Amino acid sequence: MAIVLYRSESRGTADHGWLKSRHTFSFANYYCPSRLNFGALRVLNDDYVEPKMGFGTHPHDNMEIISIVLDGQLEHKDSMGTGSIIKKGEVQVMSAGSGVTHSEFNPSSGEPVRFFQIWLFPNKKNVTPRYDQAYFDPADLQNNWQLIISPDGANDSMWIHQDAWLFRGNFEAGQLINYQPKNPENGVFLMVIEGEIEVAGHVLSRRDAVGLTELDGKLPIQIEKESQLLLMEVPMAI
Structure with a gap:
């Protein structure tokens, strides 16, 4: 068995005031050559977003993107015409495929949102973008x-x-x-x-x-x- 440890305190850190994030793998301004990915797992971000704040419209392609809401709510809008709010207990999946733009905001006026943002490399490129969302009973x-x-x-x-x-x-x-x-x-x-x-x-x-x-x-x-x-x-x- 081969083992790689990822201690919590060793993760990359980003603090933009409205966004606090911990990066298990290299992401944005955090770069670690030994932590580029774990096989098909490319990104695992542990995100905290203040009320009424979020990520403006930005593009993705050829990536499977999963968001797991731990607390609060996350509002999603994309170029496919999807508009939804993901709540605690719900999970969002987006296949970016040939290209999609989206935004994610915390719609609450008083509560932060905490969620995991996970990216995986796909096994098919340039597929038609798609969106899915589901509730999983705790x-x-x-x-x-x-x-x-x-x-x-x-x-x-x-x-x-x-x-x-x-x-x-x-x-x-x-x-x-x-x-x-x-x-x-x-x-x-x-x-x-x-x-x-x-x-x-x-x-x-x-x-x-x-x-x-x-x-x-x-x-x-x-x-x-x-x-x-x-x-x-x-x-x-x-």
């Missing part, structure tokens, strides 16, 4: 891997143009849980949203993450404290 997270993103929309998940899977789960302390990779050649990226776990001989706390490759069978994860986890299985060859 009750299904309890002591369970809830499938959010998949290549084929299995089990009411949303699909993307990549052979990748994204799960969330909330687990009680004291459990030993397992994750079985779909493809042994893939890598597994695991982040602790909240809580504390032990995996592959390392203790991970809030916003710590680990990338694991060359897995041999199931990945055991010891839940040390009640934890909220984010897990992505992605191809390493892109």
Whole structure:
């Protein structure tokens, strides 16, 4: 097994006043040659946006973009004609494909929005841009891997143009849980949203993450404290 640790405090930092962001991988003004991506996973930004502020209209292409709202609301508008508000418990997917412009704002007058912004390299280029949004019942997270993103929309998940899977789960302390990779050649990226776990001989706390490759069978994860986890299985060859 090969292991890469991504400690919370080692992430890149951006503070624009209205936006506070932590970058697991190189992004904008944060550049680290050893942290360009983890296989198909290109961006994982931990964003905080003040009320009535946000990202103006800007372009994307050939990227699968996922937003997971942790608290608050995020208003989305794009060149496809989509206009929507993503709330806590909801997830947004946008295939940028041949090219799309969009904006994202916090529509609240008093509450900040916190969300994960995730980009994955697609396995098909210049596809027709598309948008999707769905609510995922938090009750299904309890002591369970809830499938959010998949290549084929299995089990009411949303699909993307990549052979990748994204799960969330909330687990009680004291459990030993397992994750079985779909493809042994893939890598597994695991982040602790909240809580504390032990995996592959390392203790991970809030916003710590680990990338694991060359897995041999199931990945055991010891839940040390009640934890909220984010897990992505992605191809390493892109």
